[in-house]
Amino acid sequence: MQKEDLAPHVKEISQVLNGSIDDDQIMNELKTFLEVYRVSLETAKRSIIRKYGGNPALLSGGQRKRIGELTANEQRVDLLVKVVSVNKKEIEMDGTYKPILYGIFADESGTASFTAWDADRFNFDRGDVLLIRNAYTKEWNGQPQINLGNRAIVERQDATSVNFSDIELPYFAETKQVKIAELQEGMNNVTVTGRILSVEKRIVETPDGSKTVYSGVMADATGKTQFSAWHNFELKQNDVVTVKGAYVRGWRGIPQLNFGERAEVSKFSGTFPSMIELSQPVLRTIVDLERIGGGIDILVKGVIVDVRDGSGLIFRCPTCKRVIQRNLCRIHGAVEPLPDLRIKAVVDDGESVLTAIMNRKITESLVGITLDEAMKKAKEMMTPEIVKEEIESKLIAQPVEISGNVTKDEYGLMMIVGSARIALPDVKAEATTLLSELEGIS
Template sequence: MIGDVKIMDIDPQITERISHKIEEKGGFVEKERILSKLKLLVSDFGIPAEEAERTVTNEFLREQNLSSTGRQNQDVSKIADANPGDWVTVEGKIVSISNPPSPSIAQAGIIADDSGAVRFVVWSKADCPAFEIGKRYRIESATIDEFRGSPSMKIHSGTKVTETEEEIPLMPKPEFISDLKPGVATVRVKIIQNWEPRHERMFQTGVLGDETGTAKFVTWKDDSNVKLEEGRVYNIYYAGVDEYQGKISLNLTGTDIIEEEGASIEVSGGNATLSGSFINMGPGSGLIKRCPVEGCNRVLNRQNFCPVHEVQSKFRYDLRITGVIDDGTKATNVLIQRDETEKITGITLEKAIEIAENNPLGMDDVFMRMQDVILGRYLQCRGNDLEGTFLVKSCQPQSFDSQKHTQLINRAHEQEEVDL
């Protein structure tokens, strides 16, 4: 059952009304075809029966070149004005096409006009001609719903799609990170930090920001991937904006990206502070090997194996620390990159490589030496607090604080009592 309407519960009078309207205009459609269309819209797409009636009526009237007395979807709507629950007719330009996430979807992407942009999905059963990037289309009788908090346009079997030659001027204005909401947006940002991709389909992920704040970004693999470099400024057109647990993230897959050479942005944020005792050094810390394939940067295992590009003999070395800092109230995961790792441990990348190559324990020796230096040490860090992990930009040792130390001991005793 969909929308509390069972497939066989469609009122026979709906079929009769549609048939009568078509005959009044001088046409004829078999009632079995009418009922089949109604069932498709109601059962497959969850469209309310009254909306399905209007859609099927207009579709058969168009099919037989008969005029319709209704005005549904005849007036062109601005994309920025479309809200979940609306039936719309829009005219726009296809600015992005992405890989369909499901066999039930023929195409997915972004369409834009001079007011804004919206994500769209074409159902496989819609029998719609394939959209092409850069071309302009008139889309009639599409539905707007909500997916992960942002509007999404659905193109179904009752939607009419026509390619148009009409020129649509598109001049998207960048939005500030602090003003973003779920949907589609154009931004001017600086790449703050690239992270190691955690999925084989992921091309790049990290943190970007502007004068008003920072956000996580991700790019999934497709034929148009562009590697974004740390410290550089980019104009990114029509990025997908998602929200999860109150935090905004950007999907850059399929976007148009233009670098502003020589430009700089004073990024707001990255000034969160974290002070406490370093209580745990996690695996993957110390001297690590990274995949040298452009756009990958994944950490290799002990056999120099990359989960995407397999064995890599020409790896490159790097330093980092993953671990936990406890401030006496809560424990926070931290990630410290090479520059700060060298500063707080006193071990440079060159020194770490020398240790690994000249000691029986190899890279494990580097891990243990760093652990001896940092474990239990009080640190004050600045950086970005994102999704439960504190990304350290700078880190300074602190003097011993007996009060904080006492708080940590008390917490440990309380946890032991809970465990018992």
């Protein structure tokens, strides 16, 4: 092999040995193993590394992948990519500032953002074709991000020797402006304008250590969303802000807005609904909730069509509050049960259904029965089923308005109801509306 062909392998060996051996010495030894001892290139590299006390397992040998095949949290990945964009900035780590590179790589299968954690080690420009060894991936903005750490090796390739010149690189458009009601899990690079209804500072543990996150609730005229800001943008309650470059994750189906230090956050100076207006629940159809996966502080109007098992008088473990049978908790064994009231209702809005879970307070209000009265009836009839039967007789086929947080799992949509009321129709108002519509037609 020619010297220029061996150069990348010399660099790789030097990297594994942390630069403790001169490159010329490594080159001479590599040639000796290949030309005198006639061993394979990989055997030669491993032998040299062992000779100088290194770990051959740190040689790249990574899995060659295309960008479109990457997933989060992969180790030792090899890639052949084109540099779409590259930028340099300084970040603070352990009290000191260090330069890093970030940007976008592309190949024939797609694009991915990257971060090179030591700008002084890597030298490449936009348009370069690179062979990357020993990269690793993490999740960023809900997508795999390529990371170049201290074990990564980057080699420029002849751009004419690969077919990247024919690759149609994606167009990186401006971020998409969306309303909060349009947010869905998996969205990236979105722009959202909303009023901060609440915000608090928290310390969370991540695989990279402790991080500060600013979380709360943001709202516009279409709805509310929980948010997490992974950088201090000095957000304050009642601020109206435009967040550019955010992404959406989901928790049990509920879309949640996330944005980090690369996002742009600015104050919005236009007309916007007030805190009081935005604090009210927003009416949504169940079909709409199925599409987006859930939401917070949602108002649904519908009819109760079923009261499911597990409704009525129930008993809970006093320690973990799980519903128990025969005074036995599967976690805490035999216990003195705590009585409670609950409704698990199926609500139909004419297009689809969801399960509504109502606590004791709401159950007492809707049914007109207290916990003590329910206990007394169950004792008299010698069965708690009598309470469920009374709930069914009073609520099935009743129109209701319920509000709360809606989640989604394999069983469908479920609302933890915060408030509920029987929605008795205003016959006079409906007649007036109908008459007006008929007059308009005529």
